[in-house]
Amino acid sequence: MCALTNHQGFDSRPGSAKFPLSSAGNMEGGIMAFCANCGASLPEGAGFCSGCGKSAASGAGGTGAATAPAQAATPAMTSNVAGALTYLLGFITGIVFLVLDQYKTNRFVRFHAMQSIFYSGSCIIVLVAWGVLWSALFAVTGSLSLVLAPVWIVLRLAMFVYWLYLMYQAYNNREYRIPFIGDLAAKQVGQ
Numbered sequence: 001m002c003a004l005t006n007h008q009g010f011d012s013r014p015g016s017a018k019f020p021l022s023s024a025g026n027m028e029g030g031i032m033a034f035c036a037n038c039g040a041s042l043p044e045g046a047g048f049c050s051g052c053g054k055s056a057a058s059g060a061g062g063t064g065a066a067t068a069p070a071q072a073a074t075p076a077m078t079s080n081v082a083g084a085l086t087y088l089l090g091f092i093t094g095i096v097f098l099v100l101d102q103y104k105t106n107r108f109v110r111f112h113a114m115q116s117i118f119y120s121g122s123c124i125i126v127l128v129a130w131g132v133l134w135s136a137l138f139a140v141t142g143s144l145s146l147v148l149a150p151v152w153i154v155l156r157l158a159m160f161v162y163w164l165y166l167m168y169q170a171y172n173n174r175e176y177r178i179p180f181i182g183d184l185a186a187k188q189v190g191q
Contacts, residue, residue: 076102083112083170087163090120107189112170115185119166119178123159130155 033042040051048055076082086097086109094116103109130152138145169176177183 079106079108080171080173082106082109083173084167086113086116087119087167087170090123091117094120108173108175110189111175111185112166114188115166115178115182118181118185119163122181126155126159 033044034040035042035049035051035054037054038049038052040049042049077085082097082103086094094113097103097109097113098117103113134145134148134152137148166176166178177186
């Protein structure tokens with residue numbers, strides 16, 4: 001017997017969905033049937049499985065082949081990898097990890113996601129303020145703004161290195177808190 005059904009006409013394999021099987025072997029609604037032995041798809045009206053050769057009919061019960069094999073749930077990333085990835089694209093990945101169902105209860109990932117949002121937001125504010133300051137200085141004294149160009153490069157490099165450091169800390173399962181921003185992020189996730 002190729003199909004595993006119980007007396008009520010439901011697929012009885014462990015971990016399978018409990019959908020009623022029609023007399024043709026398909027799930028009600030016309031979805032293709034699958035062999036309960038090897039998982040190969042069975043065309044409508046097939047008497048035997050082309051993959052393993054087992055009978056597609058169940059015999060006395062009159063029901064056909066089993067429903068689609070249950071897909072194994074893919075395990076979620078470990079919290080340290082997810083925490084590091086929250087920083088990858090700044091506030092975008094921070095928001096993504098805040099709304100993903102599998103991480104809504106993981107305080108470590110939520111903390112790093114919130115801190116990523118606040119860090120990238122503060123970087124954007126600093127860069128906009130720097131751009132306004134630089135534009136004003138260039139309009140007033142063209143040469144003074146050129147003297148500040150190395151400061152601009154060092155500032156951007158420092159932000160980049162700190163961003164890498166935050167990802168490194170999250171990957172090593174450390175809840176590193178940025179001064180002020182980390183405390184604000186911890187309040188937001190309910191610590």
